[in-house]
Amino acid sequence: MDYDDVCVLVPTYNEAETVGRVIDDFREAGFDRILVVDGGSEDGTDDIAAEHGADVVYQSGSGKGQAVREAVSQHIDREYVLMLDGDATYHADDADAMLEPLRDGDAEHVIGNRFADLQEGAMTRFNQLGNRMINRGFRFVHGESFGDILSGYRAFTRESFGSMTLTSDGFGIETEMAVECAKRNIPTTVVPITYYPRPSGSDTNLRPIRDGGIIFLELYRRAKTNNPLFYFGSLGVLSTVSGFLIAVYVVVEWVTVNVSHEVLAVVSGFGIIVGVQLLMFGVLADLVLTLHRETLQRIDDQQE
Numbered sequence: 001m002d003y004d005d006v007c008v009l010v011p012t013y014n015e016a017e018t019v020g021r022v023i024d025d026f027r028e029a030g031f032d033r034i035l036v037v038d039g040g041s042e043d044g045t046d047d048i049a050a051e052h053g054a055d056v057v058y059q060s061g062s063g064k065g066q067a068v069r070e071a072v073s074q075h076i077d078r079e080y081v082l083m084l085d086g087d088a089t090y091h092a093d094d095a096d097a098m099l100e101p102l103r104d105g106d107a108e109h110v111i112g113n114r115f116a117d118l119q120e121g122a123m124t125r126f127n128q129l130g131n132r133m134i135n136r137g138f139r140f141v142h143g144e145s146f147g148d149i150l151s152g153y154r155a156f157t158r159e160s161f162g163s164m165t166l167t168s169d170g171f172g173i174e175t176e177m178a179v180e181c182a183k184r185n186i187p188t189t190v191v192p193i194t195y196y197p198r199p200s201g202s203d204t205n206l207r208p209i210r211d212g213g214i215i216f217l218e219l220y221r222r223a224k225t226n227n228p229l230f231y232f233g234s235l236g237v238l239s240t241v242s243g244f245l246i247a248v249y250v251v252v253e254w255v256t257v258n259v260s261h262e263v264l265a266v267v268s269g270f271g272i273i274v275g276v277q278l279l280m281f282g283v284l285a286d287l288v289l290t291l292h293r294e295t296l297q298r299i300d301d302q303q304e
Contacts, residue, residue, distance in 0.1 A: 239272075
């Protein structure tokens, strides 16, 4: 396969132990444009990457998300981007399978499914559980099943990336991209890949609890414009139920011990009213979103 139209994008931060072998792997596979975006590594990652033949640029901010956005917008001019981490967990053996749907016109965004061939020791059981929970949450909230939305092995057209609205600076970039694909109906396909364990001596930059929490919040925040009924409805249900439980407590106290809780009664009423209003707003927002999508679909059909 000819790779003149492909740029391999590798965002890195302190990956000196592995970045060299990653670059060698893809250069041996025939890729001539490998762009390493360094986030201020302190272990010589940038020097090693340059020594192995990669083009090295330094991101102006911090975080993987910011590195990817800056790289695609300012440093990549090729049609296709093959993005992966610099920790040697992804190999060039799967590159052709990742790029094929783009070149065939079957997709504009490709996600590598790590769970299709998860090598022993590649992911802890805790991380596997967290990944599956996040994928199920994504399917429930956004109505799409992309198999492995947290996969760092992606292939996409530069044009489709430009149509996304991305703001995440950290590891939430993969989640954000998946949400944008679902929201904007970007043709997306999932390809089985092999996921390898990190080589000994290399440390991960991922913090499961912290980054998992950020990802869950990102999923929920993005539901505001992609599934407003869930976003506002969940807040409305929480407020209504809380107000109702407080009301039950107030009534029980007044009936059983003749003690009144005026302040709690006001809080209860406020919670119920706000909850019902949020539910109504969620229904209306969902209706507006549905009409908006139908209008866009009609426009697309007329253009075709």
